[in-house]
Amino acid sequence: MMRTFPFGTAALLMLFCSIVSGAWLGLHPAAQKQADLTFWTFTKIHYDPYTETIPTFEQQHHCKVDLQLVDTRAVTSRLQAAMLSDVDVPDLVEIPIDFAPAFFRGPLEHVGFIDLTQRIHQAGLWDKMVQARFAPYTSRGHIFGLPHDVHPVQLAYRSDIFAQEGVDVSKIKTWDDFIRIGRKLTIPNKRYMLELYDFRSAHLEACMFQRGGGYFDPQGHCIFDNDIGVQTMLWFVPLVAGPHKIAGSIGSGQILTQAVEDGYFLCLVCPDWRSKSIEKDIPRMAGKMKLMPLPAVTANSRHTSTWGGTMLGITRHCKNPDLAWQLALHLYLNKKELGKRYEGTNILPALRAAWSEPSFSQPRPYWCNQPIGALYAKLAPDVPFQYTSPFIATAKDKLGEALVACVQYYNANGDNGFEPFVRATLKEKADQVRALAARNPY
Amino acid sequence: MKEPTSPTLPAVYSVNAQDAAIKEPSITSGQQHPSDTPRQDSGRVGEGLLRVLVYVLLCLAAVLMLMPLVWLVAATTKNSDDLLHYTFFATRPVSLFGHNFALLKPFSVDNFKALFAAIPFGRYMLNSVFISCTTVIIQLFFSSLAGFALAKYEFRGKKLIILLMLATVMIPTQVTMAPLYELIYRMGLVNTYPGLLIPSAVSVFGIFLFRQAILQVPDELLHAARIDGCSEFRIYRDIVMPVSRPMVGAFCLISFMGAWNNFLWPQIILHSNEHFTLPIGLNTLVGPQSQLYGALMAGTFLSILPVIVLFLLLQKEFIAGLTSGAVKG
């Protein structure tokens, strides 16, 4: 064999590996399904419960549903490529809030998703679900997605350290209270009151939403450089920069876990989905963590904000939109199922009636027996509207850039000329978003 | 005679280099170099110091280069509690004769367990092996065949082909991604192995490499074979390829690494978990909320192992072939 194979040992070895592995893979092919509906979701947190409930739906409607778990980042690129080539487009897709609006570009009749406005009103969902959550999936007055969640924000805190330091959480009503205590507890480079990103927009935007601001107005014009935007930035930057900083960030994943365990961060911005990540990722802090409502900007203003989200859309390629709609309702409206799913995800569904399910008011040992579902549900009606535009991803990047620039300026110059700088920077970045949007010929 | 602007390596470098490389590399050039002969005494001390300095620098560089890899190996052996507590391997204090020593903790296989629990790593590995090996074989055959034709034949359209290849080789692959996806779908190959294999079946780079190598095969060899009645394909199989063996080795490794590390195209073309290759599969573990650093590191470790093994297998051919190809451009 060696004598007659002209490419040498290594190539022969590869040929061998190729044939053997190919044969094995040929004998164990991926199960090919002939499905009536193809449904993509992007996270295992959704995927696992759906695999349990979809067989019921299949039985009820005598159909086949092919549920596929597609990687978060791949879901956009692949959907984009699929829709561009008009091929292999799934019937239903769950998409993260940041990526969905990119698909709302172009003339309304050519948006990749079916306009659900009519169906939503017919089914009475407009009143049954948290209305604020339709806003991120609405373009030019038309709703293209069903909201999966509400994602109210609270603060998770190290209750053991707070107790040690004699902090009375019930006295923390406003951010001013919070910052005062934060200044006392923060030890530079060793312990910070709060984890806040100083390099991307996720936390800054939550603060902006809390104040009623946002990236876009309902008509889709970029507005993050308005007064609310400026005020939020002026307030936010000194928290994460300068001599009196009480917050910062060091990374994510296990690094963050370690930092929380070490008491490097005392509080975390904590929407409902993150409370689950914390339970899972920082199991050793069980019984040492608690939740408190987000401090308000002024007394009597809202004690929450929002971070993240998912929509369920039916694509224009769907051959059977009615069946797809039925599946959407099956997944998003079944109170019992939602109650059960909550236990595994901690995610508050957009359907208000579901919150009365017993699982939401169950005390959670991890959170010192706080009934965290009820706590989130209490804040959910206050969740601010966030309007969107196809350029939301760019807007987020630009706000992040503005944040970095302002942090740098503040570190170098302090309050000196800070306000004009913030104003100019935000305007510059927002102008870039507007310039991009102006290219849009539709 | 050599070409006037020919680089410094001998024209039949590929053949010579292989013979040379089979010997222990550390002594290959040692016998020939002039400065190996003893110097005057005045330089002795300086020479000795210089040698020490060279070794120090080399060792320092080696330590810096290897440290992340050692860290990676160490990370795979630690359980999740120890992962961030110990910079390298986890140790435990041991008291012996009143002195405290640090002793290695027994290695933990937790990370590997976590890895295999989190993702079907075995399947990913098999997919990667299949995709990469098949890609290499197909590329090797097509590229060497075409490289042979372009090196040793005159035929109509040859210049056009070379021009076409030249024009396309510099274009970043991302440019073609959307049209290519559509094409693959129309062929019904989305989410299939062929959908991954066919677009990468030919390597323009490989053709250039083989063309350069085969240009250096003496024409007289081919003439002689033809007079003996060899068919053109036999000439390719029995003369050209065996003579270009170092290039084949080099190409195998380069092509394998390319396929093994391919990231963006599989990400777009593959839908189902059963088809994922290692980079795509492992990347599903990376995320803002990832808690699986240990598993991730274990996966990374296992993912780079085949390449390292292949390199050790091909090292000599690889370096000889790579460099002779490089010198020719």
Added chain:
Amino acid sequence: MTTTTLEHSAVEPSAQRASQWHRVQHRLAPYLFVSPFLILFVLFGAWPIIKSLVLSTYTTNGPKDAVYVGAKNFQFLLSDADFHVAVKNTAVFAFWSVVLQLPTALGLAILLSQPWVRGRALFRLAFFAPYLVGSVFVAVLFNVLFQPQYGLINTVLHFLLPSHFPLDYKWLEDASHVMPALVLAGLWLYVGLHMIYLLAAIQAVDKDLYEAAQVDGANTRQQFWAVTLPGIRPVAIFVLLTSTIGSFQLFDLPYILLNNGPGPNQSGLTIVMYLYNTGFVTGDLGYASAVGWTLALGVLLISLIQLRVTGAFKGENE
């Protein structure tokens, strides 16, 4: 060896003796040999490129709609702040990569080429090992190594220079440190590869030249400048240009290292990443194609210089 390839006149005498079949197969052989490549290449290489060229004159808004805009995409590129950032970042990365990688690689190659060095194979393997890891896995690995507080790089730097590098020194989260981090990871990844090329080139320099230089009384340094450098010049130029071109096509490393994004303040945005983002995230494939073609023209320019300097493809004209 002659540079001329096979000519028909040279074959004729033997071909006369050969059978009819032999002549036919000889004539057909190059076409047969080239055709599998050619078919696949035209279908999967050339055609999509042409299609994307057409696409670059459109603004595609949403998947269905392509509006013909002529050269407007290219016009907007000139005023697009993000694209400028991407070009700047890519150029900065390419510059520092070349400036750091090549001298380091050359230095290591020179050290390793000393004839009395023992364990050359081991050193070579040590230097080359990172390249074997591959950019995807290097990015995954360095994503962890660059973490503040617990990452290896901060641990080591803090140990060496405690005053300059606090443990929570941020690499990937601080806009001004992302580029150094990328360059560092790139240096680690590629220096071994360049070293292999340069080492081979140094070892292939004609030994007689050194002897001649020694006879002329040249010291080691003079030998380096007079013999080694001119000897390895073609290889050095090749390495210089391929690493520049590679740097301009940078994508995997920053994309995975920065958690699938451009990093804080777009500090890790490269041209190809910008192309990917505009095309596959924002959904304007026309504009992305224009970005791609702009990059392609730049790279083409560099490549042509490379081919000219190294004198590849000599000989097929004869």
